[in-house]
Amino acid sequence: xxxxxxxxxxxxxxxxxxxxxxxxxxxxxxxxxxxxxxxxxxxxxxxxxxxxxxxxxxxxxxxxxxxxxxxxxxxxxxxxxxxxxxxxxxxxxxxxxxxxxxxxxxxxxxxxxxxxxxxxxxxxxxxxxxxxxxxxxxxxxxxxxxxxxxxxxxxxxxxxxxxxxxxxxxxxxxxxxxxxxxxxxxxxxxxxxxxxxxxxxxxxxxxxxxxxxxxxxxxxxxxxxxxxxxxxxxxxxxxxxxxxxxxxxxxxxxxxxxxxxxxxxxxxxxxxxxxxxxxxxxxxxxxxxxxxxxxxxxxxxxxxxxxxxxxxxxxxxxxxxxxxxxxxxxxxxxxxxxxxxxxxxxxxxxxxxxxxxxxxxxxxxxxxxxxxxxxxxxxxxxxxxxxxxxxxxxxxxxxxxxxxxxxxxxxxxxxxxxxxxxxxxxxxxxxxxxxxxxxxxxxxxxxxxxxxxxxxxxxxxxxxxxxxxxxxxxxxxxxxxxxxxxxxxxxxxxxxxxxxxxxxxxxxxxx
Amino acid sequence: xxxxxxxxxxxxxxxxxxxxxxxxxxxxxxxxxxxxxxxxxxxxxxxxxxxxxxxxxxxxxxxxxxxxxxxxxxxxxxxxxxxxxxxxxxxxxxxxxxxxxxxxxxxxxxxxxxxxxxxxxxxxxxxxxxxxxxxxxxxxxxxxxxxxxxxxxxxxxxxxxxxxxxxxxxxxxxxxxxxxxxxxxxxxxxxxxxxxxxxxxxxxxxxxxxxxxxxxxxxxxxxxxxxxxxxxxxxxxxxxxxxxxxxxxxxxxxxxxxxxxxxxxxxxxxxxxxxxxxxxxxxxxxxxxxxxxxxxxxxxxxxxxxxxxxxxxxxxxxxxxxxxxxxxxxxxxxxxxxxxxxxxxxxxxxxxxxxxxxxxxxxxxxxx
Numbered sequence: 001x002x003x004x005x006x007x008x009x010x011x012x013x014x015x016x017x018x019x020x021x022x023x024x025x026x027x028x029x030x031x032x033x034x035x036x037x038x039x040x041x042x043x044x045x046x047x048x049x050x051x052x053x054x055x056x057x058x059x060x061x062x063x064x065x066x067x068x069x070x071x072x073x074x075x076x077x078x079x080x081x082x083x084x085x086x087x088x089x090x091x092x093x094x095x096x097x098x099x100x101x102x103x104x105x106x107x108x109x110x111x112x113x114x115x116x117x118x119x120x121x122x123x124x125x126x127x128x129x130x131x132x133x134x135x136x137x138x139x140x141x142x143x144x145x146x147x148x149x150x151x152x153x154x155x156x157x158x159x160x161x162x163x164x165x166x167x168x169x170x171x172x173x174x175x176x177x178x179x180x181x182x183x184x185x186x187x188x189x190x191x192x193x194x195x196x197x198x199x200x201x202x203x204x205x206x207x208x209x210x211x212x213x214x215x216x217x218x219x220x221x222x223x224x225x226x227x228x229x230x231x232x233x234x235x236x237x238x239x240x241x242x243x244x245x246x247x248x249x250x251x252x253x254x255x256x257x258x259x260x261x262x263x264x265x266x267x268x269x270x271x272x273x274x275x276x277x278x279x280x281x282x283x284x285x286x287x288x289x290x291x292x293x294x295x296x297x298x299x300x301x302x303x304x305x306x307x308x309x310x311x312x313x314x315x316x317x318x319x320x321x322x323x324x325x326x327x328x329x330x331x332x333x334x335x336x337x338x339x340x341x342x343x344x345x346x347x348x349x350x351x352x353x354x355x356x357x358x359x360x361x362x363x364x365x366x367x368x369x370x371x372x373x374x375x376x377x378x379x380x381x382x383x384x385x386x387x388x389x390x391x392x393x394x395x396x397x398x399x400x401x402x403x404x405x406x407x408x409x410x411x412x413x414x415x416x417x418x419x420x421x422x423x424x425x426x427x428x429x430x431x432x433x434x435x436x437x438x439x440x441x442x443x444x445x446x447x448x449x450x451x452x453x454x455x456x457x458x459x460x461x462x463x464x465x466x467x468x469x470x471x472x473x474x475x476x477x478x479x480x481x482x483x484x485x486x487x488x489x490x491x492x493x494x495x496x497x498x499x500x501x502x503x504x505x506x507x508x509x510x511x
Numbered sequence: 512x513x514x515x516x517x518x519x520x521x522x523x524x525x526x527x528x529x530x531x532x533x534x535x536x537x538x539x540x541x542x543x544x545x546x547x548x549x550x551x552x553x554x555x556x557x558x559x560x561x562x563x564x565x566x567x568x569x570x571x572x573x574x575x576x577x578x579x580x581x582x583x584x585x586x587x588x589x590x591x592x593x594x595x596x597x598x599x600x601x602x603x604x605x606x607x608x609x610x611x612x613x614x615x616x617x618x619x620x621x622x623x624x625x626x627x628x629x630x631x632x633x634x635x636x637x638x639x640x641x642x643x644x645x646x647x648x649x650x651x652x653x654x655x656x657x658x659x660x661x662x663x664x665x666x667x668x669x670x671x672x673x674x675x676x677x678x679x680x681x682x683x684x685x686x687x688x689x690x691x692x693x694x695x696x697x698x699x700x701x702x703x704x705x706x707x708x709x710x711x712x713x714x715x716x717x718x719x720x721x722x723x724x725x726x727x728x729x730x731x732x733x734x735x736x737x738x739x740x741x742x743x744x745x746x747x748x749x750x751x752x753x754x755x756x757x758x759x760x761x762x763x764x765x766x767x768x769x770x771x772x773x774x775x776x777x778x779x780x781x782x783x784x785x786x787x788x789x790x791x792x793x794x795x796x797x798x799x800x801x802x803x804x805x806x807x808x809x810x811x812x813x814x815x816x817x818x819x820x821x822x823x824x825x826x827x828x829x830x831x832x833x834x835x836x837x838x839x840x841x842x843x844x845x846x847x848x849x850x851x852x853x854x855x856x857x858x859x860x861x862x863x864x865x866x867x868x869x870x871x872x873x874x875x876x877x878x879x
Binding site: 305307326327328329330331332337339344345346347348349350351355359360362363368371372373 | 730731732733734735736738739742743745746747748749750751752753
């Protein structure tokens with residue numbers, strides 16, 4: 001079979017670092033080819049080269065057998081290469097059609113935009129590939145999965161036949177992922193070629209034909225997905241054997257630590273985002289809160305930590321009502337919080353690592369006395385945490401946090417929050433964007449905290465993470481509790497249905 | 512290699528490029544760059560290169576310092592707010608109300624010499640702080656841009672001050688454009704009584720303010736939470752810091768520094784209550800000082816001296832037949848270059864790359 005894309009012996013040097021080292025990627029026409037690798041393995045670099053954002057230092061690129069020089073993204077588009085970015089690039093208050101034609105609007109004879117013609121074409125394409133998108137819907141009114149389809153349509157409208165998907169499932173529910181896989185197969189059937197960038201093995205297994213693995217910028221190998229197990233691919237990716245299952249013993253839950261009673265919280269738009277929500281988390285258990293993004297998780301977490309006002313209802317921590325306490329007092333009365341967005345909320349990126357370690361306790365002894373900082377105590381504490389939690393940083397405690405890798409930034413937050421030894425550990429999306437090694441580590445630390453008798457509330461959009469870590473699973477849909485089950489009594493399918501609000505199952509695990 | 516260029520490099524580059532451009536423009540317009548050099552050296556050292564026999568004239572050095580004093584203070588003012596993520600463009604207004612408060616205390620309170628002057632300065636700082644608190648509160652609790660409010664408050668300050676001076680203070684009947692002179696007890700005396708320069712004890716206020724700035728920002732828990740707020744308001748809030756309070760407090764302290772500048776100028780140079788017909792621009796110059804000084808203590812002091820020199824050099828430039836606008840041109844160039852620092856980073860990176868490529872080529876050549 002002919003190759004749609006051949007990237008031969010590509011090397012890309014950045015000052016001081018070789019991002020791609022002699023990487024070869026050959027993609028056959030009408031196949032789904034996966035590109036697998038951890039963060040920093042060079043996946044985005046090689047895709048940026050293919051898309052014309054970078055020039056390779058060495059190596060040749062052939063598209064459909066012909067050698068090409070992709071000097072900018074326009075060339076890539078002309079060659080029929082299109083990319084669905086991880087973060088959609090859509091205008092929220094434009095319709096689907098308006099978004100799709102943006103930049104190449106068809107004109108009527110009066111030089112106005114011929115929206116009807118465009119919408120018709122969008123509808124045709126949508127039918128042909130089974131995308132089921134309404135061309136006149138506004139982006140802000142449609143689901144994330146739909147928005148992704150709009151991105152796909154954008155490429156199809158531009159006649160791309162080599163489609164690059166960059167981590168396409170990160171924002172989708174299990175059902176949506178399933179549908180996306182179907183769409184991908186449809187696209188292949190209609191003659192397209194797909195390059196899928198991901199670090200999720202399950203998806204590769206489900207949809208890809210071949211898989212190329214990169215590790216630390218180097219080419220490791222290309223395998224037939226059908227003949228390779230997930231474990232084998234993981235080993236290629238990480239360079240050692242990896243355990244997927246988190247090892248943990250049966251939970252031994254004791255007293256109720258966090259007691260949420262009939263909580264109502266409004267979102268920034270002033271609408272109720274959390275509705276009459278009640279939940280209890282006990283010491284010694286991990287309670288996973290599953291849900292599709294935007295179903296009230298953020299507001300719930302903000303309400304627990306005091307970042308947003310509670311409309312009605314109560315939050316009790318170890319029997320003490322903390323509903324009206326300000327943020328600081330709540331944290332001090334026993335909540336550790338690993339926030340969802342580590343850059344925006346968890347760290348001060350321009351601070352040195354040591355300063356970030358004392359972000360909560362800088363004003364307390366021994367880190368300060370009478371309002372004057374004690375640099376020595378802060379440094380000693382930083383050294384201790386760096387060693388205990390194996391935080392890797394170029395210049396030790398003086399490293400500017402921004403320059404650290406995502407995994408190590410997250411480790412720093414986890415270190416800070418765990419070391420505060422609170423009764424409740426509130427972890428939100430603790431492993432987003434991290435590589436397998438870091439995920440393994442952070443998961444084991446969370447389980448360790450549970451075993452020490454802490455109550456852990458884990459909020460995550462990654463169903464795998466919820467399934468792997470939780471002892472009990474609560475599901476939030478549209479701000480309401482739509483499920484509360486024991487991990488051992490449920491499966492992905494059931495959770496997916498609860499996440500989309502199709503079924504409700506509360507009370508089964510409410511002891 | 513890929514790392515951020517140090518801000519120091521950018522500032523140095525801007526300063527050198529700005530001064531060089533000054534020389535180039537002087538040369539192009541047919542004046543003597545040498546004369547300009549002589550003028551600058553004379554402003555800095557008091558030494559006239561064309562007439563070495565005259566020796567060093569200390570007056571020039573003292574005038575340089577005198578010009579620097581308010582600039583460092585307004586630089587601290589802008590820098591302090593900047594470290595908390597705020598842009599205090601209202602330094603001018605805070606400077607004016609500072610001068611006003613100092614004038615009122617000087618003319619209406621009767622005290623022995625040293626306490627009287629100190630009280631004048633304290634009143635000026637309090638007035639400056641008060642003037643800055645309002646935009647701070649609006650910013651913190653209503654998220655109204657402090658920039659817009661500050662600019663409006665500058666004009667309010669000027670006309671308010673003129674009204675107060677005309678209505679409540681005793682106007683000098685000879686000129687009708689200022690108050691009577693301050694009593695001897697209020698005002699900074701000359702440090703060197705025999706020198707014609709007005710360099711005065713107000714420099715002590717500058718030294719104290721510099722120390723306060725450094726200590727609060729770098730050494731205290733309050734400074735820590737201000738810096739955290741400045742870098743990332745949300746993370747600070749998540750960590751339980753009182754972000755709103757920090758914003759208001761930071762504006763107040765920032766305003767106090769600008770108010771001190773008002774006191775230092777009016778108590779040290781004018782020694783009478785002023786009716787402003789235009790702004791002095793020290794508040795705005797403070798933005799340049801803080802920007803070039805990277806908002807850190809030594810940086811602001813050095814940048815203050817640099818801009819003080821460019822201001823002080825005006826007389827000498829004219830003496831040597833160089834238009835004094837050239838000093839403004841240099842200032843503007845420096846500010847411009849610092850403001851487009853990302854452009855400079857690109858430029859310097861390119862330069863580095865070229866150098867490296869050159870090295871690679873020579874290595875290859877050597878291998879053969």
